[in-house]
Amino acid sequence: MSQSPFILQEQQFLKIRSVLERVRVECAARVVFLVDRDGQTIAFNGDIGDMDTTSFSSLAAGNVAATTSMARLIGENVFPAVVHEGENESIFISVIGRSLLVVVFDGRSTLGLVKLRAKRASFDIAAILDEMIRESQLIAASAKPAFADITDEDIDSLFS
Amino acid sequence: MTFINYASREINCKIVYYGPGLCGKTTNLQHIFDSTAPQAKGKLISLATETDRTLFFDFMPLELGTVRGFKTRFHLYTVPGQVYYDASRKLILKGVDGVVFVADSQEERMDANVESLYNLEDNLQTQGYDLNQLPYVLQLNKRDLPNVIPMHDLTHELQKKGEPVFEAVAKDGTGVFDTLKAVAKQVLTELRKT
Numbered sequence: 001m002s003q004s005p006f007i008l009q010e011q012q013f014l015k016i017r018s019v020l021e022r023v024r025v026e027c028a029a030r031v032v033f034l035v036d037r038d039g040q041t042i043a044f045n046g047d048i049g050d051m052d053t054t055s056f057s058s059l060a061a062g063n064v065a066a067t068t069s070m071a072r073l074i075g076e077n078v079f080p081a082v083v084h085e086g087e088n089e090s091i092f093i094s095v096i097g098r099s100l101l102v103v104v105f106d107g108r109s110t111l112g113l114v115k116l117r118a119k120r121a122s123f124d125i126a127a128i129l130d131e132m133i134r135e136s137q138l139i140a141a142s143a144k145p146a147f148a149d150i151t152d153e154d155i156d157s158l159f160s
Numbered sequence: 161m162t163f164i165n166y167a168s169r170e171i172n173c174k175i176v177y178y179g180p181g182l183c184g185k186t187t188n189l190q191h192i193f194d195s196t197a198p199q200a201k202g203k204l205i206s207l208a209t210e211t212d213r214t215l216f217f218d219f220m221p222l223e224l225g226t227v228r229g230f231k232t233r234f235h236l237y238t239v240p241g242q243v244y245y246d247a248s249r250k251l252i253l254k255g256v257d258g259v260v261f262v263a264d265s266q267e268e269r270m271d272a273n274v275e276s277l278y279n280l281e282d283n284l285q286t287q288g289y290d291l292n293q294l295p296y297v298l299q300l301n302k303r304d305l306p307n308v309i310p311m312h313d314l315t316h317e318l319q320k321k322g323e324p325v326f327e328a329v330a331k332d333g334t335g336v337f338d339t340l341k342a343v344a345k346q347v348l349t350e351l352r353k354t
Contacts, residue, residue, distance in 0.1 A: 005162040005351065013167030038255030039219075039235065040163040040172045054202045054221040058235065062207075062216060065251040147164075147171075147351045150228060155348045158225045158232060159341045 004140035012132050013043055019124045020045035026117045028109040033102040035060050060102050094118045096125050161255045170231045173347045174255050178280050179262035180272035181241035184301040186218050187330040189236055193220050214240040217252050234344055250283045258295035258347040260339055263318055265300050265308035295346030296323045299339045304329045
């Protein structure tokens, strides 16, 4: 069976973006993403330049999925954080439930600072995500699904 | 799992192309990528070996248009077909909304098709899905080759639940968009129920 949709309401999106902005400013990071573990971008804040954010999120999720499987092979349940250090830019990924907080930073910041601020923000993000999941389940359980009104014509029009 | 973002008014769905090694999964994506207008697609990402065999996955985002004021974006993935990459295949099926099984029509690849189909069912089950409940399309690829099994026999052997079946020659694009449309329609139709 396919699973219920994961629904992000505007108010939750604004809350998440404000937490991401706080993390970005506190860490002096270039950009901060919140990504679903299936690879979908939930929100981001900062300078993305010409970065392909869709591909970036998909690869971040693939990266964590692979390292989580590696963790299990050596008897760990999960690696709660993954770090990639580059010459100029680095990436820190923190697993928060079914989402990933991804911080892209350069020499203006340090890994220690990013870890500390990300950990603090993770509690706020977890609370917002819990609310999202609860509301998604309520909508799924309601008599009227979110897109019950879509007609065959609506769907066909996408392919015409 | 479909992701509906009310803030950016987007519906994001995940479609996975599955099948045995060298059946043409990446070729399907490559054709979609090459034939789609730049504004409707993102980059085609291929995590491949030095010999161009898929190592982890291929990925491309594709925007189909707007439905009820929401942009519909499909995230297309392929899995690595080679038998020993099973751990990667399991990971890629996480959060899937629809599956395309790409079968290799050549006689000598029949066993590989059957094995891969069993593997798909197993791996879906591991992730908590039932193939019978999931949007699903069967594509019979490489129909231009001389040693192919007749369509009727191949369908009889591989069709699981009356899913739509398409003949294809992915390298020249035949059947590629028909397959994609069929699975995308099923995914969107599913959205009306959930």
